[in-house]
Amino acid sequence: MRRKKYYYDTRTCNYEKIKTSKWDIFFDALGFLALSFVVAIGIFWGYITYFDSPKEIQLKEENALLQLHYERIQQEIDKSGRVLAYLQDQDDNLYRTILETEPIPAAVRKAGVGGTNRYQELTNKSVLIATTLKKADQLKRELYIQSKSYDELTKLAKAKERMLACIPAIQPISNKGLKRISDPFGMRLHPIHRIPTMHTGIDFAAPKGTPIYATGNGTIKLAKKNFGGYGNQVVIDHGYGLFTLYGHMKEFKVKAGQRIKRGECIGYVGSTGISTAPHLHYEVIKNKKRVNPAHYFTSELNAAEYEMILALASRKIYATPEGRK
Ligand SMILES: [Zn+2]
Incomplete structure (x- = not known):
């Protein structure tokens, strides 16, 4: 009321x-x-x-979880970055050194996105997401450069393998104990003409019929029968300006134009041409110059054996007919 x-x-x-x-x-x-x-x-x-509404509380929880996920993603990207850095280091300092090529400049490896900041808009909204995307992008670019580098290294390694297979790196006859070298490379008194002449190869003394092997991959340039000079002889073209010559052969089992692999038998030791006893006269010709073949015998010898054969195959002292220096 x-x-x-x-x-x-x-x-x-x-x-x-x-x-x-x-x-x-x-x-x-x-x-x-x-x-x-x-x-x-x-x-x-x-x-x-x-006070937060239930919806806000839920969103805040989701937000915190997302933040945690992004931080974890960043950590994973960082870890992958460290693995990549190791691969880059191996690439530059090991593989490229072995293959004798220049390392990739750091500026190329770390090539940024360039130009305007494509994440600028995002940076204003969320620094965390923007930095995560930036890191992922950088990693992707560096991985791409690394994969390209591996392609290049594969090509270089194959080319190097081809070249190494062509180098006359073994001895042309089996020479265990290194006792077969009968006449080294260098100036000498000619065994028949008795005048000082340059011996442009190495002589390996061996019984008639001893197999002679191609010392590197290549193509038979010449296989001819001859009664004078080096007698029956074979010349192999190894590419890269390298040739090998095999003289005084008893017989050969190859013909000009034929592809040949290192270690394949090309013929047998004989005493054809100007020769006093069965032996193989072996030459290495590099860029049209005859060089000491022993410098190439690197394949089957250890360091001590290599030193030994180098000494055996190189004439250090020129002996006169009287035996004086
Ligand atoms: Zn000779």
Whole structure:
């Protein structure tokens, strides 16, 4: 029940009832509602400022989890980067050294994305995502360069393998104990003409019929029968400006133009041409110059044997007919 209100009228000296109009009631109600609204807004603002809604709590948890995942991804990218750095180091300092080629410049390896920062827009929104993508991109580019480098190394290694297989790196006859060298490379007194002449190869003394082997891969350039000079002889073209000559052969079993592999038998020791006893005269010709074949005997010898054969195959002292130096 609505309470009645009075006021004291000094004119009549009585308490008079206050008359309340409908408008008064309306404005009172309106004021109350406005105040309530302001208070409600205040409470709501306080709540949303200092307390999270369940949805926000869930989103924050998801956010923290995502952040953790991104950090883990970054760690994995960093780990892969370290593995790649090891491969790059091996590439530059081992493989490229062996294959005698220049290392890849660091500027090429670390080639950045270049130009404008493609992650600028993203950086403004999330530094974490932008840096993760940047790292992944950098890794991808470096991996691409590394894979290209491996392609190049494979080609170089194959070419090197081909070249190494062509070098006359073995002795033309079986020479265990290194006792077959009968006449080294260098100036000597000719065994028949008795005048000082250059011996342009190495002589290997061996019984007639001893097999003679191609000393490196190549193509038979010449296989001819001859009664003078080196007698029956074979010349192999190894490529790279290298040729080998095999003289005084009893017979040969190859013909010009034939492809030959290192270690294949090309014929047999004889004493044809100008020769006093069965032996193989063996020459290595490099860029049209006759060189000491012993310098190439690297394939089947250990260091000590190589030193020994080099000494045996090189004439250090020129002996005169009187035996003086
Ligand atoms: Zn000779």
